[in-house]
Amino acid sequence: MKVNLLILLLLITLNYNTFGQNVKAKIDYKTETAVPYYSEKMMQGDDYMQKMCVFDFYYPTSVKNYPTIVWFHGGGLTSGERFIPEYLKNKGFAVLGVGYRLSPNVEAVECIKDAAAATAWAFQNIDNYGGDKDLIFVSGMSAGGYLAYMIGLDKQYLTVHGIDANKIAGLIPFSGHAITHFTVRQERGIPGEQPIIDEMAPLYHVRPDAPPLLIITGDRELEMLGRYEENAYMMRMMKVAGHKKVRIYEMDGNNHGQMMYPALPLLEREVETLTREIKGGK
Numbered sequence: 086m087k088v089n090l091l092i093l094l095l096l097i098t099l100n101y102n103t104f105g106q107n108v109k110a111k112i113d114y115k116t117e118t119a120v121p122y123y124s125e126k127m128m129q130g131d132d133y134m135q136k137m138c139v140f141d142f143y144y145p146t147s148v149k150n151y152p153t154i155v156w157f158h159g160g161g162l163t164s165g166e167r168f169i170p171e172y173l174k175n176k177g178f179a180v181l182g183v184g185y186r187l188s189p190n191v192e193a194v195e196c197i198k199d200a201a202a203a204t205a206w207a208f209q210n211i212d213n214y215g216g217d218k219d220l221i222f223v224s225g226m227s228a229g230g231y232l233a234y235m236i237g238l239d240k241q242y243l244t245v246h247g248i249d250a251n252k253i254a255g256l257i258p259f260s261g262h263a264i265t266h267f268t269v270r271q272e273r274g275i276p277g278e279q280p281i282i283d284e285m286a287p288l289y290h291v292r293p294d295a296p297p298l299l300i301i302t303g304d305r306e307l308e309m310l311g312r313y314e315e316n317a318y319m320m321r322m323m324k325v326a327g328h329k330k331v332r333i334y335e336m337d338g339n340n341h342g343q344m345m346y347p348a349l350p351l352l353e354r355e356v357e358t359l360t361r362e363i364k365g366g367k
């Protein structure tokens with residue numbers, strides 16, 4: 086589905102009243118930085134792990150039972166740093182801006198394990214901060230979108246932490262690889278132009294019982310490496326497998342680097358929509 090600028094502006098305008106902006110304006114927030122998501126014992130003696138395996142935590146302090154977004158940064162699994170998108174602040178929910186170890190310091194699979202550990206921290210601890218563990222959403226940009234895909238679709242990564250990936254309230258990857266990530270292929274000596282779908286590809290783990298999935302990419306003519314097409318195939322195969330809640334939005338006129346900004350309002354709307362559905366079903 087293409088989303089042009091006019092439609093996007095309309096969405097943003099309509100979204101302004103969602104959840105009640107007057108209520109949101111009165112919510113107090115707190116930010117904690119460099120919060121570790123592995124145990125002290127596990128990170129002991131590993132300076133790189135201690136530096137990278139942390140998140141910045143932005144959360145409401147004057148309301149309860151709020152949603153939480155776990156957000157992974159991009160950078161090809163080789164670069165980038167944790168951050169909390171400014172657009173997601175003051176919206177009535179918490180955000181974890183997650184850092185993770187990077188290739189070639191570690192193999193790319195360790196990035197996925199870190200993403201799972203950070204998400205598990207949210208499930209295991211958000212109640213202590215007033216949040217609702219039934220309202221944990223996972224998102225991220227580019228490589229971060231790939232990480233969101235992998236921990237949400239390949240259940241082994243969260244199972245290690247005693248978490249069922251199906252408990253994720255929603256997956257919203259931004260322009261993530263649906264095939265095997267190019268950094269993984271590079272590690273394995275596979276040319277970047279050779280698409281692979283193996284156990285390190287989100288597409289390998291298509292299943293009908295996965296969490297609700299909203300896929301967002303840049304313009305198919307401006308995106309990198311056929312990113313729109315592989316995500317469109319992901320959407321189609323999820324439907325073929327019997328998944329009932331999967332959609333794709335294409336940010337018309339926006340390339341890979343630009344698409345995050347118009348996509349963030351769609352992330353906000355998805356979190357709010359699914360939050361109402363989940364709370365209504367309790």
